[in-house]
Amino acid sequence: MSKIQHRNLYLEVADRVRELIEHGELEPGERISEKNLCERFGVSRTPLREALKVLTTEGLVDLLPNRGARVIQLSIKQVKDTYDLMSALEGLSGELACQQISDAGIEAICALHERMLEHYRKRELAEYFAVNQQIHESILTAANNEPLMEMYNNLNQRVKRVRYSKKMTDEFWSKAVEDHEEMVAALKLRDGKRLGQILRDHLCNKLEVVSLAGVIEDEALLKQANA
Amino acid sequence: MSKIQHRNLYLEVADRVRELIEHGELEPGERISEKNLCERFGVSRTPLREALKVLTTEGLVDLLPNRGARVIQLSIKQVKDTYDLMSALEGLSGELACQQISDAGIEAICALHERMLEHYRKRELAEYFAVNQQIHESILTAANNEPLMEMYNNLNQRVKRVRYSKKMTDEFWSKAVEDHEEMVAALKLRDGKRLGQILRDHLCNKLEVVSLAGVIEDEALLKQANA
DNA sequence: TTGGTGTATTTTGAATGCATAATGCCCTTT
DNA sequence: AAAGGGCATTATGCATTCAAAATACACCAA
The missing domain is CATH 1.10.10.10 (Winged helix-like DNA-binding domain superfamily/Winged helix DNA-binding domain)
Known part of the structure; x- marks a missing residue:
């Protein structure tokens, strides 16, 4: 009940x-x-x-x-700053997750990873994103750190709008998948330092920003034009 | 005006x-x-x-x-989690600071560092703490990342009460000073990765927690006794 | 006594009302 | 026609009021 x-x-x-x-x-x-x-x-x-x-x-x-x-209307710098911050939080979540996660938990993430690969091969972007997000969420949950979760979600909320509007180049996409391969490898070894490092450097956090600049500026210009 | x-x-x-x-x-x-x-x-x-x-x-x-x-009344786990999170944020602030700080900024921090050492030698705890905090604040400011600053301050606010009540052992203190020596060295070289690593592992964030457990439990017991 | 029930009191949640600051519009003036 | 001033309108900030929930307490029964 x-x-x-x-x-x-x-x-x-x-x-x-x-x-x-x-x-x-x-x-x-x-x-x-x-x-x-x-x-x-x-x-x-x-x-x-x-x-x-x-x-x-x-x-x-x-x-x-x-x-x-x-x-709120984020400037490009603010978006970049937010992504830097989120990377650091993801990095921490990786380190902590390695210490705490159960074997079953690792397996679950591996399963998600396989599903993600499948969507990648079939070039199903929306599905890929969904599973991708689940993986990151799983790691975050495994980290078992309330304030970390809370802050990450808060930051994510702030950038969600611009995040969804991003375009995915092939090069960018394959690099992201490579990163994920490494992540899973590190997780299996429970190598926290390594997983943390990968997540901090993960392009989903870095490269994105470059293309973002375009999106935001486009929107700003559009708004000016309408006003 | x-x-x-x-x-x-x-x-x-x-x-x-x-x-x-x-x-x-x-x-x-x-x-x-x-x-x-x-x-x-x-x-x-x-x-x-x-x-x-x-x-x-x-x-x-x-x-x-x-x-x-x-x-709010934080459990020991929540305090520990918060410290973990703050460490990660400090680490990030170190990395970013190295990229952005001016030469004058580095010198200013070196000066603070010298003052801190002086207080350490004279065993002036309160003054030591004050300058110590200034150093960390300076690095955070140099990182030039608004949301980072905002989140750090928020977390700091949450744990301030228990943070102030901490006791400082000699061993702990000397280790802290050593860390700071390394930090300044890394900063001078603008070695972001290194400074970040030091800050993430800095004992002010880690060791503290051990002694904290005592404080919080004491307070809890005291409260029970009064109730 | 002890346990439970019902009522009075206090406290909280949400709506309304009132004062003040901001906005928009028309008019004047040049 | 453009700029500025003044009035009317609207929106905001805070106080107050009303309703509902929780708490405290007295009373009764076992």
């Missing part, structure tokens, strides 16, 4: 707004109207404003005094 | 509550009475409640639905 959980309204609202941002229904830089969202969710301003304050602390929203809230 | 800044009340309140927690006026696990704090700060419940929500997302406060707020 699961515990009765009554969440507060502001948490629910925060989730919903997060979704709106993630799915692009609220665009970066867009002004968030309290009234508008209140009507949309059917709640009063109090829980909505509390939610906005939470989202501001999470770094997803920018709250200007007396001038309302906007969806 | 500095910009006119009018901060919202909830930010002010959040700062004040943070201080109360940091200085131990609100103890870990202690129930936070809304009414009490409202009267103390002379504000209505709205901004206070907003502040509590912010502090909850920051991980300093635990907000239970319909049952009020409490100051």
Whole structure:
């Protein structure tokens, strides 16, 4: 029997707004109207404003005094900085995972890895991404470090929008798969230092940024053009 | 001329509550009475409640639905996890700092290092700590990575209480100073990989935890006895 | 006593109301 | 026509109010 959980309204609202941002229904830089969202969710301003304050602390929203809230708009530098940070966190997760993960856990990741390879061979990008993400999540979970998980997810949330819009070159893709081969090898040996190093250097964190620059600038230009 | 800044009340309140927690006026696990704090700060419940929500997302406060707020009380594992995470962040800050820091910046840190050594020789613990912290802050600043800084400060805030209460053994202390010698050497060579490695392994992050276990357990027992 | 039930009190959650700051628009002036 | 000033409108910040949940406490029964 699961515990009765009554969440507060502001948490629910925060989730919903997060979704709106993630799915692009609220665009970066867009002004968030309290009234508008209140009507949309059917709640009063109090829980909505509390939610906005939470989202501001999470770094997803920018709250200007007396001038309302906007969806955060990351500069290229901020995205790069965030990726650097996430790499470091992934590195740590690799080290910790090697110390803590069970044999079964390793096997599970190997299985995911095989599935990922299959999707790579078939050039199924969306499926590849999904499994890829599962692998990284599994390592993160195996690391068994709450604040690490929490921070990683928070950062991921911030860059999700731009992350999804990335293009994958063949060269980039094959390199990523190579990295994953090495990762699995290190994991099997429980070589934490090595896995950590690979994850820190993993191109998903580095190379991406290069192509990202394009995306962000395109969006910025587009916005200017429309304004 | 500095910009006119009018901060919202909830930010002010959040700062004040943070201080109360940091200085131990609100103890870990202690129930936070809304009414009490409202009267103390002379504000209505709205901004206070907003502040509590912010502090909850920051991980300093635990907000239970319909049952009020409490100051967060970290378990030994959580403290250990947080330290692991902070080590990784410090490591990253070292790598980045080496890439970005100016010659003048390096010299400034060397100067701080000399001052720290002086305090070490004179066994001036408080002064040593202060300068030590300045060094780490300088490196973090030199890394020039906003979200990194933000996260580090947040984590630091969470463990500040237990961090201050730590005891310093001679052996531990001398090892710490040795580490710092190596750090400065790596920094002078702008050897990011090396500085990163040293910082990740720096005992301030590792050894500390061992003695911490004692402190936290003592406090827990004390609390039980009083209850 | 001890355990449980029902009521009163306190505390929290959310909506509403009010004061103030920001925005938009029209009008004047040059 | 463009720039600036003033008024009306709107949005925000905070206080207050109302409703619901949790807590405390007294009372009763075993």
